[in-house]
Amino acid sequence: MMKKLAAALAVTGAALTASGATAQSDYPERPITMVIPLGAGGSHDLNARVITSIIPSYLEQAVIVRLSPGAGGQLGTQEVANAPADGYTLLFTHNYIDMLQQHVENLPYNPSEDFVTVARVNYAPIAIAVRADSPYETMDDLIEASRENPGSIQMAHSGNWGALFVPAAQFMQALDMSWNLVPYQGGGPALQALLAGDADVTMGFPSSLGSHLDAGTIRILATAGPERIYDDVPTFSEVGVEGDVGFMHRVVLAPADTPEEALTTLREAFEALGEDTTFNRMMGRLGENIDIITGDEYEAMRAEQSVAYEALVNELTSQ
Structure with missing residues (x-):
C-alpha cells in the first residue's frame, strides 16, 4: 500500500511539474501592451507600428501600442514601472528618458532598479x-x-x-x-x-x-x-560640433521582476525580428537601421550611459 501511495504521489508531482512548465512556456497567453511615453507621429510611434506589425508572428500574440505622453516621458514610464511584472506591459523608450532624467530631477521610479532590458532595437542620428x-x-x-x-x-x-x-x-x-x-x-x-x-x-x-x-x-x-x-x-x-551628440537608442524595457521565462521569450522574438526580411524592408523604407541588442549587453550600455549623462547634466547646468 505504501509503495502504491508513493508511486501515486510521484506521478502527481510529475504531473504538477509538467503542468507548471507548460504554464510558463505558454507565455504569452494574451496580447502584450507596448507603452510609448511620447506623442503620436514621432519616430518612436512610427518605429513601433512596424515592430508590432511583424513581431506577433514570433510571439503568437498581438502587441498593442499605447501612447502615454506627458512630463517629458515620465508619465508613461511610471505607468509601466507600476504595472504587474508579468511580461504583458512593456515600455518602448529611449536613452535620454531612460538614463538621463534621473540626474535632472527626483523621479517616482528608479530606472536602474525598476526596469530590465528586453532589447535595444536600433539607434538613430538626429x-x-x-x-x-x-x-x-x-x-x-x-x-x-x-x-x-x-x-x-x-x-x-x-x-x-x-x-x-x-x-x-x-x-x-x-x-x-x-x-x-x-x-x-x-x-x-x-x-x-x-x-x-x-x-x-x-x-x-x-x-x-x-x-x-x-x-x-x-x-x-x-x-x-x-x-x-x-x-x-x-x-x-x-x-563645429564634435563628440557623441545627437544619437538616440530605441529600447524596449520590462518591469524588473518580470519572470525570466517571459524575458527569454521576448528577447528571442526580437532577435528573430532583426533577421526578418519584411521587417528589414519596412524599416528601410522608414530610413531606420536595425541593430538588435538584448539582455546583459545593453544593460552594460545603460550603466555607461548613466555615468556619461550625469557628467553631461553637470556640465550643462553649471553654465
Missing part, C-alpha cells in the same frame, strides 16, 4: 530641420542668425531633457549661440509646430522626417555623426 520656405537655407545661415539675435530662433523640441532637447543644448553650447527652446509632447508634435509655422527649427530622426523631406515641405541643415547621410548636407562635425 537631424536639424527647417521649413522648405525658411530664410535659413544653410546651417551657417541659422548659426549666424542665432548669434546675431540670441533667443530669437524658436526651436520646437520633444520635452525638457528629451531626445531633441539634449542635442539642442549641446549644439548651442558647442557653437556659443542661443535658441528659445519650446517643449512639446513628443517629436511628432514638435515637427507639426515647425510645419505650422509656430517654430523656426526642430530636430528629428529619419523615420519622422523622411516623408516631409520627400514631399519638399522641410529642409535638412545638418545631421549627427561623422559621416554624411545626405550628400549635400553637412554633419555636426563639419559645422
Whole structure:
C-alpha cells in the first residue's frame, strides 16, 4: 500500500511539474501592451507600428501600442514601472528618458532598479530641420542668425531633457549661440509646430522626417555623426560640433521582476525580428537601421550611459 501511495504521489508531482512548465512556456497567453511615453507621429510611434506589425508572428500574440505622453516621458514610464511584472506591459523608450532624467530631477521610479532590458532595437542620428520656405537655407545661415539675435530662433523640441532637447543644448553650447527652446509632447508634435509655422527649427530622426523631406515641405541643415547621410548636407562635425551628440537608442524595457521565462521569450522574438526580411524592408523604407541588442549587453550600455549623462547634466547646468 505504501509503495502504491508513493508511486501515486510521484506521478502527481510529475504531473504538477509538467503542468507548471507548460504554464510558463505558454507565455504569452494574451496580447502584450507596448507603452510609448511620447506623442503620436514621432519616430518612436512610427518605429513601433512596424515592430508590432511583424513581431506577433514570433510571439503568437498581438502587441498593442499605447501612447502615454506627458512630463517629458515620465508619465508613461511610471505607468509601466507600476504595472504587474508579468511580461504583458512593456515600455518602448529611449536613452535620454531612460538614463538621463534621473540626474535632472527626483523621479517616482528608479530606472536602474525598476526596469530590465528586453532589447535595444536600433539607434538613430538626429537631424536639424527647417521649413522648405525658411530664410535659413544653410546651417551657417541659422548659426549666424542665432548669434546675431540670441533667443530669437524658436526651436520646437520633444520635452525638457528629451531626445531633441539634449542635442539642442549641446549644439548651442558647442557653437556659443542661443535658441528659445519650446517643449512639446513628443517629436511628432514638435515637427507639426515647425510645419505650422509656430517654430523656426526642430530636430528629428529619419523615420519622422523622411516623408516631409520627400514631399519638399522641410529642409535638412545638418545631421549627427561623422559621416554624411545626405550628400549635400553637412554633419555636426563639419559645422563645429564634435563628440557623441545627437544619437538616440530605441529600447524596449520590462518591469524588473518580470519572470525570466517571459524575458527569454521576448528577447528571442526580437532577435528573430532583426533577421526578418519584411521587417528589414519596412524599416528601410522608414530610413531606420536595425541593430538588435538584448539582455546583459545593453544593460552594460545603460550603466555607461548613466555615468556619461550625469557628467553631461553637470556640465550643462553649471553654465
